[in-house]
Amino acid sequence: MSLFNLKNKSILITGSSKGIGKAIAYQCAEHGAKVIISSRKLDICKQTADEINTKLGSEVAYAIPANISDDKQLEILVNETREKIGKIDVLICNAATNPFMGSMLDMPIEKFDKVMHNNIRSNQVLCNLVLPEMISKEDGSIIIISSIAAIKGSPILGAYNISKAADVMIVKNIAAEFGHKNIRANSIAPGLIKTDFAKALWENPDILKTVLSSTPMQRIGMPDEVAGVAVMLASNAGNYINGQTIVVDGGTTIT
Numbered sequence: 001m002s003l004f005n006l007k008n009k010s011i012l013i014t015g016s017s018k019g020i021g022k023a024i025a026y027q028c029a030e031h032g033a034k035v036i037i038s039s040r041k042l043d044i045c046k047q048t049a050d051e052i053n054t055k056l057g058s059e060v061a062y063a064i065p066a067n068i069s070d071d072k073q074l075e076i077l078v079n080e081t082r083e084k085i086g087k088i089d090v091l092i093c094n095a096a097t098n099p100f101m102g103s104m105l106d107m108p109i110e111k112f113d114k115v116m117h118n119n120i121r122s123n124q125v126l127c128n129l130v131l132p133e134m135i136s137k138e139d140g141s142i143i144i145i146s147s148i149a150a151i152k153g154s155p156i157l158g159a160y161n162i163s164k165a166a167d168v169m170i171v172k173n174i175a176a177e178f179g180h181k182n183i184r185a186n187s188i189a190p191g192l193i194k195t196d197f198a199k200a201l202w203e204n205p206d207i208l209k210t211v212l213s214s215t216p217m218q219r220i221g222m223p224d225e226v227a228g229v230a231v232m233l234a235s236n237a238g239n240y241i242n243g244q245t246i247v248v249d250g251g252t253t254i255t
Contacts, residue, residue, distance in 0.1 A: 003237035007032035010085040011234060012078070014068060014126070015095030017044040019195035020145060023223030024092060024230045026052050029060045031231055034085040037063045038077055039095065068095045068122040069114070078129045090234045091130045093123040094145040096163070101200060104158040112159045119163035123170060127185075131178065138182045143233050144171055145226070146187040148249050164189075168245050175243030184242045186233050191249025193221040217250035 011028050015021040017039035025035045029052050037049045045063035052061040062084045066077040081088055097118040100111045123144055134140025149157055150164040167187055174185035192202055192211050201207050202220055212218055226248050232238045233246075247253055 002031075004231055004235045005032055006231065006235050009033040009089045009234065010035075010081075010087045011090040011092060012036045012038070012081045012088050012130070013092040013094060014038050014066070014077075014122075015145075016092075017041070017048045019197055020190065020193060020223045020226050021092075021094035022048055023227040024094065025061060026055070027224065027227040027231050028090075028234060029056055031235070033060070033090075033234070035061050036077075036081045036085065037061055038066050040065060040067050068126075069118050071125055074122060074125050075129060078126070088130050088133060089139070090141045090143065091126060092143045092145070092230060092234070093126055093167075095122070096145070096197075098157070098160045098197075100159065101156050103155065107159060115159040115163050116166075119160070120166045120170070123167060127170065127174060131174070131183070134183050135178060135181050140183045141234050141238065142171065142174060142183070142185040143230055144168075144185075144187045145230075146189045146245060148189050148191050148247060148253050150187075150189055150245070151247075151253060171245075172243045179242050184233070184238060186238070186241055186243065187245045188226060188229050188233070189245050189247045189249070190226045191215070191221055191247075191252045193223060193226060195223060211252065214255045215250045215252045216255065219250065221248060221250060 011033045013025050016025040016037045029035050037045045042065040049061040049063040064080050066073040100107045144167045146167045147164040149161040150168045154161050171185035171187045
């Protein structure tokens with residue numbers, strides 16, 4: 001049996017109707033898992049779930065909408081996930097927000113609060129909702145999609161960087177506290193990936209030039225290149241990886 005086999009695994013993925021989250025959902029389903037597609041809008045979630053089910057020829061993807069800024073909706077998301085696919089073996093927190101690009105001095109405090117709430121607090125709430133089940137069965141994997149923004153300063157993405165650095169510490173703390181219960185918690189730190197979320201960066205010629213000038217592979221990444229790491233961390237291949245941040249950036253942060 002392949003180390004990357006996800007058969008009989010049930011995986012909840014936030015922000016999975018498009019971009020990196022969608023790629024993760026598809027690759028996890030292709031490797032045998034049942035997956036929950038979740039983002040704010042039901043129609044887009046259903047569209048993605050239907051697309052995955054059609055490609056794979058079986059019903060393995062299910063749509064449950066949720067707004068990560070709402071604690072009650074997160075609780076409903078977890079409960080409905082268990083109703084639809086029976087359990088949660090793996091939680092992948094991909095949903096995030098970045099409503100402002102520019103100097104921290106110009107950022108309205110309300111937008112700063114939104115970034116902290118959606119990118120940190122919602123992940124902690126979700127982790128706390130799934131951990132009791134994982135503790136009881138002494139098995140589970142939690143994956144948070146962070147960013148190389150967690151390890152690099154930025155003159156235009158300050159609050160986002162702060163939030164992604166906090167996500168790195170969330171998984172370290174979970175690993176430290178619950179590793180003895182066979183629970184793995186890790187983060188993935190992508191560089192610039194070709195998604196709608198990062199469009200303002202890779203469509204800007206000056207920003208793109210700056211990124212590529214410090215990236216040995218001389219290109220930006222694709223969503224599937226992040227999804228492969230998620231599959232590894234969700235499967236037996238990642239069983240002894242805990243509390244780590246795996247950078248997927250084509251080498252940007254080494255130069």
